Amino acid sequence: MCVCYIISEICQNIDTKYKRGKKITKNDIEQLSIAIQSTTKKIQEILFDKQSDTLFEKLSYEDTKKLFYVIKQRISKSDMLESKKINSLLKNLNTLVDTSELAEWEKEIETFEYDKALEIMSRWKF
Numbered sequence: 001m002c003v004c005y006i007i008s009e010i011c012q013n014i015d016t017k018y019k020r021g022k023k024i025t026k027n028d029i030e031q032l033s034i035a036i037q038s039t040t041k042k043i044q045e046i047l048f049d050k051q052s053d054t055l056f057e058k059l060s061y062e063d064t065k066k067l068f069y070v071i072k073q074r075i076s077k078s079d080m081l082e083s084k085k086i087n088s089l090l091k092n093l094n095t096l097v098d099t100s101e102l103a104e105w106e107k108e109i110e111t112f113e114y115d116k117a118l119e120i121m122s123r124w125k126f
Helices: 003-019 026-047 050-054 061-076 083-093 099-110 114-122
Strands: none
Touching (some): 003 026, 061 114, 083 099, 099 114
C-alpha cells in the first residue's frame, strides 16, 4: 500500500475520533509521525536521485545566475524542485560559493526547510 494512503487512513481515524469526542492516543500520533517520516523519505529518494550525478553540464556564469534565480523563486513559493536542477546548481556554484554553505543549503533543501534555504541563498552574491 502506498504510504500516502496510510497517512490518509491514519488521519481519517484521528478525525473520526476527534469528531466523536474520543481521546486521540499517543499511539495515533506516533503512527502518523512515522507515516509522515516515511513519506518524506520516499519523496527525497525520488527527488534527489543521486544517479543523476553521473553527467554534469558546466553552465556559463550567466546561465548559473539564471538557474539560481529560478530556483530561488521556486523555493520562495514552496514549489517542488527538480533534482536535476538542484544538482546542476550545486555543481555550478561549487567554485562561486563556499562549499560548506552549499552543503548546508543542500541539507535544508532535502529536509524541505525552504525558509532556511532562502536565508542561505540570500548570502550568496552575484
